[in-house]
Amino acid sequence: MNSAAPSQPVQAESAKPAKLKLTPTERRASTTLALLFAVRMLGLFLLTPVFADAAKTLTGGSNAALVGAAIGAYGLTQAILQIPLGMASDRFGRRPVIIGGMVLFIIGGIICALSDSVTGVVVGRSIQGLGAISAAITAWVADATRPEVRTRAMAMVGGSIGISFALALVLSPLLVEIGGLSGLFWVISLLGFVSLLLATFIVPVVPLQVPAIQSRPRDVLRNGDLLRLNFGVFCLHCILMSIFVVAPPLLIGLGGFTTGTLWKVYLPVILASFVAMVPVVFYTETRHVHKQSLEWSVAGLAIVMAIMAFATQSFTAIVILFVGYFVAFNILEALQPSLVSRVAPAEHKGLALGFYNMSQALGVAAGGAVGGLLARYTSISAVFLMGAALAAIWFFTARSFKSPT
Structure with missing residues (x-):
């Protein structure tokens, strides 16, 4: 009896990592x-x-x-x-x-x-x-x-998008x-x-988990957690596009780059942030701390954006902050759609992710417009402060998110 008892926790612990491995x-x-x-x-x-x-x-x-x-x-x-x-x-x-x-x-x-x-x-x-x-x-x-x-x-998927963006910066001028x-x-x-x-x-081929039925938009619109995630991706991509309204001229001015050589900044920044993001994703899954990771990442995003507003004269500081920004961005880009798929009813996942991606597209449009207006009529720092304020609002909505069981 005594010899069998200690073996049970060991077996449970050894089974747990196997469960968290991707199947073929x-x-x-x-x-x-x-x-x-x-x-x-x-x-x-x-x-x-x-x-x-x-x-x-x-x-x-x-x-x-x-x-x-x-x-x-x-x-x-x-x-x-x-x-x-x-x-x-x-x-x-x-x-x-x-x-x-x-x-x-x-x-x-x-x-x-x-x-x-x-x-x-x-x-x-x-x-x-x-x-x-x-x-x-x-x-x-x-x-x-x-x-x-x-x-x-x-x-x-999120990491592949980041790598595609970096490759595009390198390849498009050549093509x-x-x-x-x-x-x-x-x-x-x-x-x-x-x-x-x-x-x-x-x-x-992966069969749908439930028989396909007619989706009802009101079922998704009434879900408070899905609305919070939709607001989150709107904020995330609004901030992203507003940054890229001002980032190229800022980096060119501070670092002496040209448009054709900015990839030398973007590529290492995106790759470094992707490497730093991977341990956080594993920790989130193994410890089941999705809500905490969501809150920490949004809070980190707000802090990085606020510091950026006061670091616009230092090339080194801006590059380091960009790495921090993309770490938070990549975590959220992976975490949020995963949460949407877990919160949404199984038969409405496509619909819920449709709302989610629509919110993302609207964030892209809003970020480009607002970032351009702020950069033209105020300053680069104002763009970063706008991003910090939007991330702060997002943080308070994320705290009301109920992590799925």
């Missing part, structure tokens, strides 16, 4: 979906660093408002279609929705590649945005993973120099085709 199916699904998301996002990010300058070769390229419309058209149609396509993925499955979305993405890219005017790019980008599949991809990750390891899987703006759009269309192949043939 979970690992394959998470890896391929992260790759799918990364390739698609690379296709989107490639345009951002160069279009304002490269558009000058097109008819209407000197019209700043039209150029802005071409950049923002994608986000607008994305925001409108996230909910309907999220609902469709609940009813018809994730793969058909994603395949249809990627076909639209490819068609839109081809229209952009063949256009000789910014107006044509606006049309093409709008069509690309109609393939609003972020909710379906995220729901597919949730379908394929257990709650115990889901944040880790979401972190793989435009080699093939012009048209060549860049052909590469974007090719990346869309690669994503289509991944979704069609590589990502493993």
